[in-house]
Amino acid sequence: MRATRLVSLLLLLQSRNRMTAQELADALEVSVRTVYRDVESLGAAGVPVYGEPGHDGGYRLLDGYRTRLTGLTADEAEALFLTGLPTAAAQLGLAAETATAQLKLMAALPAQLRERAGRVADRFHLDLPPWYLGTEPIPHLAPIAAATWEQRSVRIRYERWAEPNEITRTVEPHGLVLKAGNWYLVARGEERFRTYRISRVLDVDVLPQRFERAEGFDLASHWESYLEHFDRRRHRGTAVLRLSAQGLERLTQLLEPAVAAARKTTAGPDAVGWTEVEIPVESVEAAVPELLKLGADVEVLAPAELRAAVVRTLRAMSRTYGL
Structure with a gap:
């Protein structure tokens, strides 16, 4: 554990040039006193690390010093390719550069790691846009x-x-x-x-x-x-609903996570198995089409304005279908 922390401290100084003891402590999630001890240990091991006093001071490595402890483990090589975002790279105009960088990285890896990293790239693909929605034009x-x-x-x-x-x-x-x-x-x-x-x-x-x-x-x-x-800011009000057992289950599937997660059960199931819950809503206009997704498995109890809006919509739908 301490050896890993010493390597992490060394790599932090190498990548960020200069860091205070407090910044190192925060990054490594240890105390400042532990950082002092670790820096002393690195110095005793021959690493040219030194401290600069003053407001703008901190620890840094002697100019030109580079550690060779940057080889990737098998898990790190796999995780590196899981972070690949080809769609994002293309949108940023970096598709060719990203492909070249991946080729260079693959060529630099030892044979065993190269095989494992390539296997991850073959088996996992990240597709960011949601279902049924096209990618927006973003010329700028x-x-x-x-x-x-x-x-x-x-x-x-x-x-x-x-x-x-x-x-x-x-x-x-x-x-x-x-x-x-x-x-x-x-x-x-x-x-x-x-x-x-x-x-x-x-x-x-x-x-x-x-x-x-x-x-x-x-x-x-x-x-x-x-x-x-x-x-x-968006959820400016609440609605009290009465849901069937199926409606209660479908609530988390059909409505947005922020609404589903914030629902509060205010009463247990009644004699026929319906449950009263309270959820946040953005507005009456926004809530009506969302609640209609639950069909006959939901009854709006409050506020009265939302209940009336649902009733008006259902009556209009009945007229449309000649019912």
């Missing part, structure tokens, strides 16, 4: 990705749902997210972060000025927080 993805990588501001013309529908903003792209086959840009503008669906970008100009990334910004953490806040 490549320049936005380039600006994100080079830390250059962009001026985008963007189509949104709110009024005014078309806006123009100058933003600092901090990251790209691929979610359910759709690309999103996380960018800072006017001292706050916003998320833009790249398929709705109508035009983009990459500006010459560079920007400094927000200190401590972590894309994965920001996105997770964004999704949590998005669901809270």
Whole structure:
């Protein structure tokens, strides 16, 4: 365990140039005191690691020092090919580069690892877009990705749902997210972060000025927080439903996970096996078509506005079918 940690510490310093004891402790999930001991052990073993005092100080390796402890294990070689995203690479304009990089990596692997990695590539394929939905046109993805990588501001013309529908903003792209086959840009503008669906970008100009990334910004953490806040903002009300046993089972299959997971059972099954539950809803207009997916296995008890909307829809359907 300690040997693995020492190797990880060494590779962190090699890849990030300089890190403080606290940064190393956070990355390795140990105490700062443990980092001090591990650095002393590396020095005693002949690794040229030294500390720089001061606010901008930290630990670093002697310039030019490289470890040879970078060989891949069998599991690492397999996992590396599981992370391949050919569709995303093609959308970013990197399909040829990705294919070449994979060939170079395969050629560099020992024969045994090369066979195992190739076997994973033959047996697993990641297809990101959801069923029955085509891939959105994203002509502006490549320049936005380039600006994100080079830390250059962009001026985008963007189509949104709110009024005014078309806006123009100058933003600092901090990251790209691929979610359910759709690309999103996380960018800072006017001292706050916003998320833009790249398929709705109508035009983009990459500006010459560079920007400094927000200190401590972590894309994965920001996105997770964004999704949590998005669901809270979107689900502005609740609905009380009465569900048959089959309806209760199908609720998790037909409705979105955020709704299904948040449902609260308010009463046990009644004499005929129906259960009363409470779920969050976005709006009456959005809830009606979702609840109709459950057919006759659901009865809306509250709010009255939602129940009335379901009744109006059912009456209109009856007229359409001449019932």
